[in-house]
Amino acid sequence: MPWREPGANGQRDPYRVWISEVMLQQTRVETVLPYFERFTAAFPTVEALAEAEQDAVLKNWEGLGYYSRARNLHRAAQTIVAQHDGQFPRTEDEALALPGVGPYTAAAVLSLSFGVPLAVLDGNVIRVLARVFAVDADARKPATRTALQHVADALLDRGKRAVQFRRLRTCQRDRNDLALEHH
Numbered sequence: 001m002p003w004r005e006p007g008a009n010g011q012r013d014p015y016r017v018w019i020s021e022v023m024l025q026q027t028r029v030e031t032v033l034p035y036f037e038r039f040t041a042a043f044p045t046v047e048a049l050a051e052a053e054q055d056a057v058l059k060n061w062e063g064l065g066y067y068s069r070a071r072n073l074h075r076a077a078q079t080i081v082a083q084h085d086g087q088f089p090r091t092e093d094e095a096l097a098l099p100g101v102g103p104y105t106a107a108a109v110l111s112l113s114f115g116v117p118l119a120v121l122d123g124n125v126i127r128v129l130a131r132v133f134a135v136d137a138d139a140r141k142p143a144t145r146t147a148l149q150h151v152a153d154a155l156l157d158r159g160k161r162a163v164q165f166r167r168l169r170t171c172q173r174d175r176n177d178l179a180l181e182h183h
Contacts, residue, residue, distance in 0.1 A: 014088035014113035015046045021108045022069050022100065035064050047086055049077040072100025090114055103149070119152035121145065 006012055019040060023032045042060045043049040049057065054074055061070035076098040080088060088109060089095045095106035107118035119125070126139045129148050137144040 012113045014109055016040060017112050018088060018101075018105070018109045019073065021105045022073055023064060025069060025105075026066060027064060032064075035061075043077075045086075046077050046080050046088070049074060050081040069100060075099040076101060088113065090116070092116070092118060117156045119149070119156050121149050121152055125152060 020032065020036055023036055023039070039060050042056070043052060052074070054071065057070050057074045058067060061067060064070075079098055080086060084094070089098070090110070092106050092110060095101050095110060096103065101109075104120050104122060107120045110116035111118050111120070126145075126148055129135065129151055130139060133151065135144070135148070137147075139145060139148065
């Protein structure tokens with residue numbers, strides 16, 4: 001995936017990662033690839049996107065649907081240029097303050113671009129955590145999602161803090177034990 005390739009400095013470009021993460025919301029990778037190439041050719045930098053007319057942004061988004069994503073990208077690019085000197089924020093709180101950036105996008109950009117240890121929580125991660133930890137609570141509820149996010153974050157911490165399960169209601173079925181075999 002072109003947005004995952006490191007640049008000349010050896011790091012992933014947070015602008016390209018951010019654009020890709022927004023495009024990939026509700027859209028398959030193979031669909032996104034040509035749109036990503038076209039969009040980043042038209043707007044190669046956050047400054048170019050910020051300075052563009054919204055009609056041009058929407059025209060280059062045409063065919064991907066969910067046009068609020070393009071409008072939010074445009075507004076967020078303007079915020080990045082005006083408030084962050086054209087650099088994607090490096091903290092979760094600052095990233096979450098951008099229009100259209102939620103916990104998943106913030107975690108993805110910060111972890112992939114800057115190595116910030118943040119866990120992403122999507123449907124696949126929720127299913128795995130629920131299965132491994134025998135969580136029977138409704139994952140659509142904010143309290144459950146928050147608890148699962150804490151579990152995912154704690155797993156990234158490599159044992160630096162304890163995982164707390166007090167707020168998760170577990171079901172009565174047996175948990176699937178994970179076994180690692182060393183050769």
